[in-house]
Amino acid sequence: MIRIVIFASGSGSNAENICDYFSKSKDVEVSYVLTNNKKAKVLERANRLKIKSLVFDRTEFNDEAKLLSFLEKEADFIVLAGFLWRVPDHITRAFPNKIINIHPALLPKYGGKGMFGMNVHKAVVANKEKETGITIHYVNENYDEGTIIFQAKTALELSDTPDDVAAKIHELEQNNFPKVIENILLNNE
Numbered sequence: 001m002i003r004i005v006i007f008a009s010g011s012g013s014n015a016e017n018i019c020d021y022f023s024k025s026k027d028v029e030v031s032y033v034l035t036n037n038k039k040a041k042v043l044e045r046a047n048r049l050k051i052k053s054l055v056f057d058r059t060e061f062n063d064e065a066k067l068l069s070f071l072e073k074e075a076d077f078i079v080l081a082g083f084l085w086r087v088p089d090h091i092t093r094a095f096p097n098k099i100i101n102i103h104p105a106l107l108p109k110y111g112g113k114g115m116f117g118m119n120v121h122k123a124v125v126a127n128k129e130k131e132t133g134i135t136i137h138y139v140n141e142n143y144d145e146g147t148i149i150f151q152a153k154t155a156l157e158l159s160d161t162p163d164d165v166a167a168k169i170h171e172l173e174q175n176n177f178p179k180v181i182e183n184i185l186l187n188n189e
């Protein structure tokens with residue numbers, strides 16, 4: 001069984017979708033949902049889905065003896081799904097090409113520090129973009145700069161609000177993220 005550990009900081013709609021997708025898989029399971037936010041809705045979702053969860057603080061996150069040794073025991077693959085902290089270098093080094101992130105825009109556009117969630121969608125609308133999309137990429141030491149694995153686009157109307165953009169992105173994420181993970185894990189794509 002390939003064990004995925006998901007990191008999420010907020011609502012966790014992607015985390016839930018990934019858990020659902022692999023719940024009947026013979027090859028892949030979500031072993032843990034980890035969060036830096038004890039109030040995150042993702043914890044309720046994990047609870048409901050009977051997936052183990054863990055909350056950590058900044059000190060624990062950066063402590064090699066704590067989180068890294070936990071991950072070395074529990075994770076074959078790490079998925080960042082709406083996780084807002086930069087992953088420390090000792091973790092990216094220990095999991096080369098085994099940590100992926102989803103970003104709600106077409107990187108390299110609208111990436112970098114501070115570019116998450118609605119901030120991205122507001123910037124996309126302010127710039128009158130005709131399209132946006134999602135990017136799934138490997139995680140390295142720099143925000144949003146690892147090798148791109150997958151992108152999908154959606155067309156925008158001039159009348160689209162940031163909430164409209166968020167809804168279009170949500171749909172792309174729900175339709176694609178688990179399948180992309182499955183392709184990486186089972187087909188080495």
Ligand code: GAR
Binds near residue numbers: 010012014102117169
């Ligand atoms: C998702 O849209 C994800 O792409 C984005 O946060 C949202 C989390 O939603 N991630 C980033 O902005 C990372 N820079 P969720 O908690 O409902 O899965």
